[in-house]
Amino acid sequence: MKQLITIVAAGALLASCGNPQNTGKVEQQDTQFDAYKEHFVEGLWKTYPGWASSQGYHKYDSVLVIPDAASREKEMAFAITNIDSLRKYDLKRLSDNNQTDYHMIENQLKSAIWGIEEEKSFEWNPSNYNVSERFAEMLNGNYDSLENRLRNIYLRMANIPAYYEAAKANIKNPTVEHTALGAEQNLGGVSVFEKDLVDAVAKSHLDAGEKEKILARAKESVVAIKAYAEWLKKLNNPTPRSFRLGKELYAKKFEFDIQSGYTVDQVYDKALAHKKELHEKMAKIATDLWPKYMGNAAKPADTLQLIRQVIDKISLKHTTPDSFQATIEKQIPVLIDFIKKKDLIYIDPSKPLVVRREPEYMAGVAGASINAPGPYDKNGNTYYNVGGMNGWPKEKAESYLREYNYYTLQILNIHEAIPGHYTQLVYSNQSPSIIKSILGNGAMIEGWAVYTERMMLENGYGADSGSNEASPEMWLMYYKWNLRSTCNMILDYSVHTKEMTKEAAMHLLVDEAFQQQAEAEGKWRRVSVTQVQLCSYFTGYTEIYDLREELKQKMGSNFNLKKFHEKFLSYGSAPVKYIREMMLRDLK
Structure with a gap:
């Protein structure tokens, strides 16, 4: 393997x-x-x-x-x-x-x-236990009548108290970080039963007796969920397990989760080399843009400081907390129009994409994500979940918005939506192999989204008026964004296998990857409650980009970018190493 x-x-x-x-x-x-x-x-x-x-x-x-x-x-x-x-x-x-x-x-x-x-994460990760998301999916679904879905919800809720009692029995020496996340996410998910389910029951055509039974069981469920969260908060755990996975477990998890043609050590070395390459490219652009944004101010001798000052100036151009989601919604049709104009890949107009506020039961891990319908529900909605900033201090919100500034927010939408995750998952559900849909490879899925960011700019997305090439500002922000994927790999590997401290992680993310403090703090939390997943972006991107360049060299003038994209996605969400074999075999 x-x-x-x-x-x-x-x-x-x-x-x-x-x-x-x-x-x-x-x-x-x-x-x-x-x-x-x-x-x-x-x-x-x-x-x-x-x-x-x-x-x-x-x-x-x-x-x-x-x-x-x-x-x-x-x-x-x-x-x-x-x-x-x-x-x-x-x-x-x-x-x-x-x-x-x-x-x-x-x-x-x-x-x-x-x-x-x-x-054995069932012993040390209390956040593994959370029923809210599946019930929310059933409530939001359109695959059956509301009444039938509510009847199934009623039957499913019967095991919720026993579910959480089993969770308590399983947990042994949990990590502090996963204990806190488990409590937070379960309390966030209570609204599914206290509000969403109650509203759905009221809208339904069930008789009064059925409605009463469902609501009574919903109250029992809320009691069980809250009791679990409170149990976690009061848990006496004087010698908690470290959240760090350790080198041996980490290497094995990487092998299973990523399924790369490379070992984790090889990918880590590639990430270090790529970080250096990105810094060199960014330094050149920042030097060229210095007069435009910094006037006659003296340039810092330190290259990273030079890049940081130009990025900070450009990052002041951003939306507002109240308009964050609306700005994302407006950018989606712009991306679609560009792809059609450049003939980069077919976008199926019949597959809906819904931008929505991130549900509470998902909060605390990622600021933006995609929920796509499964292969049995191909016509269901794909949700683009956007984290909100309600209740945030002004300084934290401003830091977040500078991170997702005018340029970066467009790259985020390419990644999460079009032609990134949303597009790839539509193709995946059309794959003739259901195995590739249900066992989808995370590195291929995330790698595709990262690949499309670069591909769009290579084809002129983000150009200034009257130009066919992406602007220097867009390229600079793209390289900063690409540093995120690269440093995700470095961070995850270093934290879980090399005992990287939070201080060293902040230096990597803030000083070398030019992230805002709020973004870096969020990434530290993410790396402390997940393992290996952060490696999927850089690993998959590297393998996909290398495959494209290999095929371009072999095919010469016969290479067609749109055909490459559609052919690559036609294999479903398989590991890139297997797609590579099949595409080279077809070429031969």
């Missing part, structure tokens, strides 16, 4: 498939494997009904799994049984598509076993 499968092996497979006798064997294996995948997916949803609901598969909406030892035994049994089933298939006799599915299924199963036996 750590090394890219060679083109020589791909050629051998093609030679094998070219034999009529072998072709028949491949077709037979594929037919059998397709049948196995259907069986696997059904078993997956029985084991993880909450995951099923999030993907648009609603057969088990009424089921809330109690996270106790029995459910973990069931997960283990499912994983072990299916690993044995996979061994019955000869990889060489499967199609490209099914070979990738095989690898992704195997990775998921091994990751589940590792999570239970070695990582």
Whole structure:
């Protein structure tokens, strides 16, 4: 899994498939494997009904799994049984598509076993336990009548008290950071039951008796959720576990979660080199822009200070707290028009994108995110969640707005929406392989979003009036933004495996990545409650960009950017190393 499968092996497979006798064997294996995948997916949803609901598969909406030892035994049994089933298939006799599915299924199963036996986050991460999001998704859905959804919610709520009792029993020596996050997010999610559910019941056509039963159970649920949050707040834990994962666990989690062709150490080294390259490019632009923004003021001798002063001046151009979400909404059609004009990729106009205030149960980790419908609910809304600044001190809000200034906010929208996450996830749901949709690779997904930022500017997005090239200000802010992905990798790896202190992290983020203090503080909190996910941006971006440049070199004048984008996304949310194999194989 750590090394890219060679083109020589791909050629051998093609030679094998070219034999009529072998072709028949491949077709037979594929037919059998397709049948196995259907069986696997059904078993997956029985084991993880909450995951099923999030993907648009609603057969088990009424089921809330109690996270106790029995459910973990069931997960283990499912994983072990299916690993044995996979061994019955000869990889060489499967199609490209099914070979990738095989690898992704195997990775998921091994990751589940590792999570239970070695990582054991169910013991030290209290924020793992939160029921609010799934119930909110059911309330916001349009896949069934409101009345049927409410009946399933009623049945599902029955296990909420037992769910949180099991959570309390599981927790042993939790981290301080995850304990605080668990309390905060669960209290934030109470509104789903106290307000959203109450409003939905009032709008429904259920009879008075059903309404009364649902509301009574909702009150019981609120009591259980609040009790768990209060239990966390009062938890006596004199020697808490460190939030740092440690080198051994971290390397294994990187292997399972990222599925890169590189080891984590190799990606870390690439990130350090890329940071240096970005600083050199930024220094040149900042030097050129100095007279425009700083007049005759003396230039600092320190290059990083020079860059920082120009960035700080440009960052003063930003929206207001009250207009933050509205500004984002206005920029979406501008991005769509640009992509159509440049013919960069097809954007399906029938797939709705809804910009909304970030729900409270999601708060505290990321300031902007995408919630896309699953492969079973392809026509559902995709939500662009935007963090709010209500109640923030004026200084904190100003710092945040300077971070997401006029230029950076556009790059954020490229990343989160168009042609980033929103576009990629629409294509993913159209993939012929449901495995690639439900087991989507985070590094490919995040890497695509980061790749599109650079791609848009390369094609002239952000140009001044009368120019076909992105402005120096846009490029400077893009490089600053790209430093974020690069430093995400450096930060996450250093914090979890090298004991990086908060002081050193602030130096990296503020002094070397030019982030505002509020943004840097938020990133420190994020790295203290997540592991490895921050690596996905830089790793995926690097692999996608390198693949594009490799194909451009091999194809010469035959290379077409739009075809590359649509071909790349057509494989679904598979690890980039497997997409690379298939695209090079197709080219050959």
